Amino acid sequence: MSSHSIGRRVLRKAAAPATAVALALGLSIALATPATASGTYTGKPFVYGDSLLTSDWDDEGIVDVSTHRTSDVTCLWQTILHADGYLPASAVDGIFDDQTRLATVNWQRSRGVNPDGSVDRATFARAGQRIVDNGFSSGNRNGRYQGTAGSFLVRRPAEGGNWTFIPPGRGFVAAAYNWRTC
Structure with a gap:
């Protein structure tokens, strides 16, 4: 044996x-977390991808007032809301509060996603469609989230891996579910 x-x-x-x-x-x-149990989330501790940049976010976990409320994934979501004109830069802090929830409902409503204020698989997938692929450099696949009011840089390793992004006024931050540095 x-x-x-x-x-x-x-x-x-x-x-x-x-x-x-x-x-x-x-x-x-x-x-398992509720999102993992329902089959909507990879269970990885980071936003992870290994396919086209525009379809990498279709299996992400839930972010809302009770799940991953304080995290760098919340900061990523707030950066998306900021780029689309729903949040001021000062509100991008990695804490999913009432202001973020209301901005999320408005964002979802304007994009034909269920406006429940919870960032789920469908909401992340819709946001991912706004990523423009800027090609490869230094072993990374580089992109830009093109919002209606602004844009910000995103990247992940070229062969697949954890996403990073640049929130307003900061350098690259890892899109982590379990901690907040934003």
Whole structure:
């Protein structure tokens, strides 16, 4: 028997009592985020892509007042709202607040997306259609989000990888779901 098989058996045995206790207490164990469980999200910690720039954002997670509320993906979304004239630069801070929610509803309404104030797969996909491919340099696929009131730079590794973007007044920021540097 290989050490990998033994390790897996030990892990299963160790996890079984904890699962039984949780179930006995009426607790549910969530092994995936709601977006992952519904099949709408890759589950990666960053906005990730490996195809055409304009279709890379069609499998992203949810960003709203309760999910990834404080994150650099929220900052990416706010930068999109700013480029389209829905938020001032001063509101691009990586916190999905009431102002961001209202701007999101208005953005969605104007683009024929369900105006629920939650940035989901369909909303990200619609925004991704506004990315202009600027080609390759230094191992990156470079682009620009072309909004109705302005634009900003985006990039990811040429062969696929994590997206970065430039919010107003800053340098490149990684589009991460689990932290906020914006």
